[in-house]
Amino acid sequence: MTENAASAGRWRVVTTMLRLAWQADRAAAVLAFVLAGLQALTLASFGLWLKLVVDGIQTGNPLTVVAGAAGGVISIAINVSFAYGGQRAQSRLRDHTRYMMNAQILNLVGAAPTLELHESPQHLNELSAFQREGHQLSQVLPRMVELCTVTVQIITTAVLMVLVNPLLLALPLFAVPSLLVSFKTSRIMRDSGRRAATPARLAEHLVEVTAAPGGAKEVRLFRLQAELLSRFHQAHYQIRRLNGQAQLHVAALSLAGRLVFIAAYVASIALVVRLVADGEASIGEAALIAVLAGQVLGLVSGSSEVLQLTIRSLVAADRFVSLQDLFGRAAQQGHSTRPVPLRLRRGITLSDVSYQYDNTAHPALEKIHLDLPAGSTVAIVGENGAGKSTLVKLLAGLYSPTHGTITIDEEDLASVDLAQWQDRISAAFQDHARFELLVRETIALGDVQLLSGDADPDARVLEALDRAAATDVLSALPHGLGTQLGSGWPAGVDLSGGQWQKLAIARAMMCPAPALLLLDEPSAALDPETEHRLFEAWTQVAQELRERVGSITVLVSHRFSTVRMADRIVVLRNGTIAEQGSHEELVRKNGLYAELFNLQAAAYR
Ligand SMILES: Nc1ncnc2c1ncn2[C@@H]1O[C@H](COP(=O)(O)OP(=O)(O)OP(=O)(O)O)[C@@H](O)[C@H]1O
Numbered sequence: 142m143t144e145n146a147a148s149a150g151r152w153r154v155v156t157t158m159l160r161l162a163w164q165a166d167r168a169a170a171v172l173a174f175v176l177a178g179l180q181a182l183t184l185a186s187f188g189l190w191l192k193l194v195v196d197g198i199q200t201g202n203p204l205t206v207v208a209g210a211a212g213g214v215i216s217i218a219i220n221v222s223f224a225y226g227g228q229r230a231q232s233r234l235r236d237h238t239r240y241m242m243n244a245q246i247l248n249l250v251g252a253a254p255t256l257e258l259h260e261s262p263q264h265l266n267e268l269s270a271f272q273r274e275g276h277q278l279s280q281v282l283p284r285m286v287e288l289c290t291v292t293v294q295i296i297t298t299a300v301l302m303v304l305v306n307p308l309l310l311a312l313p314l315f316a317v318p319s320l321l322v323s324f325k326t327s328r329i330m331r332d333s334g335r336r337a338a339t340p341a342r343l344a345e346h347l348v349e350v351t352a353a354p355g356g357a358k359e360v361r362l363f364r365l366q367a368e369l370l371s372r373f374h375q376a377h378y379q380i381r382r383l384n385g386q387a388q389l390h391v392a393a394l395s396l397a398g399r400l401v402f403i404a405a406y407v408a409s410i411a412l413v414v415r416l417v418a419d420g421e422a423s424i425g426e427a428a429l430i431a432v433l434a435g436q437v438l439g440l441v442s443g444s445s446e447v448l449q450l451t452i453r454s455l456v457a458a459d460r461f462v463s464l465q466d467l468f469g470r471a472a473q474q475g476h477s478t479r480p481v482p483l484r485l486r487r488g489i490t491l492s493d494v495s496y497q498y499d500n501t502a503h504p505a506l507e508k509i510h511l512d513l514p515a516g517s518t519v520a521i522v523g524e525n526g527a528g529k530s531t532l533v534k535l536l537a538g539l540y541s542p543t544h545g546t547i548t549i550d551e552e553d554l555a556s557v558d559l560a561q562w563q564d565r566i567s568a569a570f571q572d573h574a575r576f577e578l579l580v581r582e583t584i585a586l587g588d589v590q591l592l593s594g595d596a597d598p599d600a601r602v603l604e605a606l607d608r609a610a611a612t613d614v615l616s617a618l619p620h621g622l623g624t625q626l627g628s629g630w631p632a633g634v635d636l637s638g639g640q641w642q643k644l645a646i647a648r649a650m651m652c653p654a655p656a657l658l659l660l661d662e663p664s665a666a667l668d669p670e671t672e673h674r675l676f677e678a679w680t681q682v683a684q685e686l687r688e689r690v691g692s693i694t695v696l697v698s699h700r701f702s703t704v705r706m707a708d709r710i711v712v713l714r715n716g717t718i719a720e721q722g723s724h725e726e727l728v729r730k731n732g733l734y735a736e737l738f739n740l741q742a743a744a745y746r
Contacts, residue, residue: 154459158238158281165237169230170282176227177286181293183220188301188432190216196425231283239279242461246271249468254559256539257471261499264467266338269345271464277457284451291447294440298433305426306416312434315405316441319398320448326391327452333387334456340376340383347373402441409434479557481565482550485515485656485691489536494545496531505531506716509545513709515691518683520704522697522737523713529697530570532713533661536695538562549656567652569663573645577627580618583644587651601651608650608682610675611643639666646675654686658694669700676703701738710734 162170193209196202250259250268259265271278295313302309347369350356360366413430416422422430491511497504506528513519513536521529534540535547538559547554554562567587576583584605585591585598592598599622606612618624618634628635636644646663658679664672679694686692698704705724712719712727712734719733727734 151455151459154455154462155285157462157465158285158455158458161238161241162234162282165241166234169234169237172230173227173234173282173286174289176223176230177290178293180220180223180227181290182297183216183223185294185297185301185433185436186216187213188429188436191432192425192429194425195428196423199424227286231286234282235279238282242278246461246464246468249465249472254538254563255471255541256534257499257541264464266335266342267460267464269342270334270338271457271460273341273345277454278461280450281454281458284447284454287447288451291440294436298437298440301429302433305422305430306412308412309409309430312405312409312437315402316437318401319395319441322394322398323448324452326394327449327456329387329390329394330449330453331456333383337380337383340379344373344376344380347376399441402438406434406438479552481557481561481656482552483690485550485693487550488515488517488691488693489513489657490548490551491535492546492548494535494542494547496535496540497543504543504716506535509718511711511718511721513693513695515550515693516687517709518680518694518696518707520696520698520707520710521713522699522701522704522710522734523719527713528716529713530661531716533568533659533695533697536657537566537568537659565656566659567649567655567657568659568661569642569646569649570659571642571662571665573642573648573663575626575641577630577633578625579622580615580624580626580644581622583626584622584647584651587648588653591651602647605647605650606643608678609643609647610671610678611647614640614643639668639671642666650679650682654690655692656690658683658692660694661697662699664698664703669702672698672700672703676706680706701741705738712737 159170190209190213193212194206195209197205197207197209295316299310299313302312351360351366351369360369410431413422413427413434417424417427490513491509494506494509494511495504496506509532521532523529531540535542538554541555549557549562576586578586581598581602582592584602587605588601591601602622603612606615614636615621617640619632625631625633626636627633642663642665646660649658649660649663652658660679664675667675676696683692683694696703696707704710708723709721710724710727711721712732714733720727720730722730724738728738
């Protein structure tokens with residue numbers, strides 16, 4: 142899956158951000174833009190008040206001088222008040238929209254039923270850039286407001302200049318090359334940011350892995366500090382080199398744009414001096430033009446800066462909108478009206494199923510034909526990298542086969558409602574999540590409705606712990622089910638790897654009647670005896686579920702003492718099925734399974 146997080150189009154980005162501002166805080170959005178416009182008007186009026194004062198002095202009219210001075214003071218006071226109110230509104234708007242954007246991305250990222258986007262390096266780059274550029278993104282609306290101020294200021298200045306002499310209108314026009322350059326330079330910076338995304342992620346990863354408790358141990362024991370630091374420096378060197386080239390290019394272009402405007406500025410001042418000398422303009426008008434030309438000069442330097450920053454923040458916003466589109470489409474994937482059968486009658490069938498990860502040379506699974514009958518317990522065994530976890534994820538609908546079909550009671554999984562199918566699945570993985578919540582909550586997440594309901598979840602949670610053969614974990618906890626997990630929290634406790642794993646298995650056992658229970662090496666950190674007890678306990682529950690809902694249990698394990706209890710064992714080798722059958726059948730066959738089984742049995746003797 143190589144779908145591109147392509148540009149969403151500048152106009153769409155702007156309208157999306159404005160809509161977001163409107164949804165986040167209407168009052169602040171309106172105030173921010175209105176006050177910005179009014180602030181620009183009062184700023185432009187300074188020149189007019191100054192003209193009045195100079196004209197009053199020239200004509201000896203004290204009333205005009207006083208009126209001009211009073212107008213100037215009042216407009217300064219209004220300008221300052223508008224600026225203060227505008228800033229308050231902008232900061233409120235910034236906080237509210239930033240919160241909304243994060244919530245929307247969090248929601249969409251979690252809503253995609255498959256894992257393909259999460260595992261694509263390209264989209265990981267985009268996601269991490271989105272998180273890294275939080276600051277830019279929060280500046281989008283303030284920048285747009287600033288741009289609105291600049292636009293109003295340019296228009297008012299242009300109007301006032303035309304009133305003195307239409308030729309002066311050329312001055313703001315000479316600002317255009319400078320502004321056009323801003324578009325080009327922003328594109329250069331965006332492209333360099335994209336090129337630097339991979340080294341930037343690598344640098345972040347190196348910091349994370351060094352700081353994480355697991356990484357910290359190995360960094361010390363393997364003396365990795367110097368090696369990781371050198372890789373960190375290399376990544377930063379790459380980022381600096383890419384950014385440095387881009388910045389040099391940008392500086393050259395910006396200077397060229399400014400020089401064009403400065404030449405026009407000098408020419409317009411010469412024109413006004415000439416007009417006054419010829420008696421075609423008053424000294425007051427000359428003062429007005431001097432103020433306005435100064436403002437235009439400030440505007441050009443400021444506005445190309447504002448424009449560049451606006452475009453840079455719009456690039457971050459573009460990323461937000463593209464991610465929203467991408468994950469939004471992924472969330473729609475698998476939405477279908479075809480329901481999942483309430484009770485499995487026939488089971489799950491894989492016909493000619495292959496799966497190949499992006500950017501890999503060989504398929505992880507190839508031409509798999511497999512029947513998982515309703516009510517059966519199926520163990521999957523095979524060496525590392527044989528394709529066991531990939532098969533489990535395909536069954537869960539976390540990946541879609543690149544070839545072939547998976548049917549559930551003869552309904553193609555591609556055409557049933559994927560979210561509904563995933564609601565009927567429960568699972569525990571070796572790389573399970575460690576939710577640092579109360580013990581009760583960590584387990585009850587396996588049936589999340591229970592947490593939002595009024596019923597006391599404890600009875601169900603204890604039952605799940607029992608099914609997972611994990612009640613012993615409770616005795617080690619100071620407040621039982623009410624213990625906070627994670628030593629980073631007040632009164633929080635940390636658990637051993639095996640204890641965390643037992644809680645993950647208990648979470649999987651919360652689902653009262655799953656159509657499919659996936660246990661992908663969830664007990665690798667447990668001792669073989671505990672794993673054996675766990676599977677025995679589950680087999681008894683599965684017996685009852687077999688009758689009621691036709692539940693299928695799929696177990697991945699390297700422990701043959703557990704595997705042999707399954708009704709059917711599937712042996713994978715290099716992504717294909719090497720053999721399958723019951724333990725007795727496979728031992729009699731004396732093939733790969735028998736070889737692996739005997740090897741392990743000999744090791745225990
Ligand atoms: N996200 C991924 N991207 C690319 N290749 C992957 C990815 N996950 C797994 N693979 C590759 O697919 C193949 C099968 O991997 P899989 O995790 O399914 O094996 P496994 O039998 O579960 O291995 P193990 O016993 O080590 O857990 C391996 O060659 C692996 O390198």
